[in-house]
Amino acid sequence: MNAPAAVRRRTRRPARPALPAGVRLLLASQLAFNVGFYLVVPFLAVHLSTDLAMAGWLVGVVLGVRTFSQQGLFFLGGALADRFGVRPVLLTGCAVRVAGFCVLGWAGSLPAVLAGTVLTGFAAALFSPAVETALAHEGRRLEDAGVLTRAELFALDAVVGKVGSLLGPALGAALLAVDFGTTCLVAAGIFAAVLAANARWAPRADPAAPRGAPVLAGWGAVLRNRRFLVFTALHSTLLLSYNQLYLALPVELERATGSQDALGALFVLAAVVTVAVQVPLARWARRRGAGTALPLGFAVTAAAFALVAACTAAPPPGRLPALAPACAFVVLLHLGSALAGPVARDLVxxxxxxxxxxxxxxxxxxxGGLAVLLGSAGAGALLEPGAVAPWVLLALLPLVSAAGLAVLARAVPPGAPTAANS
Known part of the structure; x- marks a missing residue:
């Protein structure tokens, strides 16, 4: 009676090996980094306008400087990771973030605020490309070993990042009773813990070890890579679209409900969708290949904006909840990102x-940061409750990218995420 059960146990498909400790440390660091970031940044504008009595335009300048010093300088952080290796650049990013939040918590004047803002932004420009580079190398090694695909590893990274972006504001809201400086010190403590953990356990020899080439060599290679530059231009609309959660979504809420009170709940919905679908969709996308997953992901993103445009032009029947278009927008936007994001990162x-x-x-x-800067400036000038044109324009941009990526994906070099080699 026991023999068949024993045979079944012997022939059962073995479970996937656990992720190596170094990869788990990278993912945990990404989680903690996002928790610390979102602990402070969502409340920065309130601190500047309320506690420091800054004018609205000055608050906008500070937030713009923060975005530029982070997203705009990623190219520098990535090149430094190539030149000096992941570990030293990652550790430097953590140390700079600790210093930045300490300065920001102490700052009482505009120059000090700007100094803290630039430091916190530049820290991410060092940390994030270093982690992404390490995940790309580790993902290839894990894929070759049959543990999981590189796209799946990027999907896990997206999940932990989204969880961090949900936990950070929740912790920040719990600290609203204390002053902003204390909140900054808590965030600095989180980054200090990330720094200590990586200084203790991160491998000293990483897959992105320096090759001796000058930093300019990496940028030269990028500028000569015309196919990659086209890919970058097409891919940039995904980040522009995603950032409309902070610009266009509040406008839709104003149109539909007359307030932005539901914004926090929609961010929770975004996190739930990402955690629920990111890894399964990444696996499906990997099986279907870049030629299918990338255009489909961008097309779904375009559909998110087209749906709101349709509801704005012809409001649905009164029985339909007012928040339905906004909820559908959030769900479709994150489904598109979940489909396209990991495959796009795997393609780099x-x-x-x-x-x-x-x-x-x-x-x-x-x-992507440049696209957000230019595109959001244009969209912001057009967006107002009830306006259809900006939503149509925002739908057309990822739709054009979908068409371009469908063509580009046919010419991906060997080893890229195509259905044939998955």
Missing amino acids: PPLAGERHVGAHYGVLASG
Whole structure:
């Protein structure tokens, strides 16, 4: 009676090996980094306008400087990771973030606030490309070993990042009873813990070890890579679209409900959707290949904006809840990102020829940051409750990218995420 059960136990498909300790440390660091960031940044504008009595335009300048010093300088952080290796750049990013939040918590004047803001932004420009480069190299090694695919590892990274972006504001809200300086010190403590953990346990020899080439060599390789530059331009609309959670979504809430009170609940919905679907969709996308997953992800993103445009032009029947278009927008936007994001990040090393990977990731992120800066400025000038044109325009941008990526994906080099080699 026991023999068949024993046979079944012997023939049962073995479970996947656990992730290596170094990869788990990278993911845990990404989680903690996001918790610390979102602990402070969502409450920065309130602190500047209320506690420091800054004018609205000055608050906008500070927030713009923060975005530029982070997203705009990713190209530098990626090149430094190529030149000096992941570990030293990651550790430097953590140390700079600790210093930045200490300065920001102490700052009582505009120059000091700007100094703290630049430091906190530049820290992410060092940390994030270094982690992304390490995940790309580790993902290839894990894929070759049959543990999981590189796209799946990027999907896990997206999940832990989203969890961190949910836990951070929740912790920040709990600290509203204390002054902003104390909140900054708590955030600095989190980054100090990340620094200590990586100084103690991060491998000293990493897959992105320095090759001796000057930093400019990585940028030169990127600028000569025309296919990658086209990919960067097409991919930039995904980050522009995602950032409309902070610009266009509040406008839709004003149109539909007359207030932005539901914004926090929609951010929770975004986190739930990401955690629930990111890894399964990344696996499906990997099986179908970049030629299918990338255009489909961008098309779903375009559909998110098209749906709101349709509801704005022809309001649905009164029985439909007022928040339905906004909820559908959030769900579709995150489904599109979940489909396209990991596959797009997986495509970067093959497009780079597996060389100067950090520089390529950095330029990809900076290209997205430039698109957000220019695109959001244009959309912000057009967006107002009830306006249809900006939503149509925002739908057309990822739709054009979907068409371009469908063509580009046919020419991906060997080793890229295509259905044939998955």
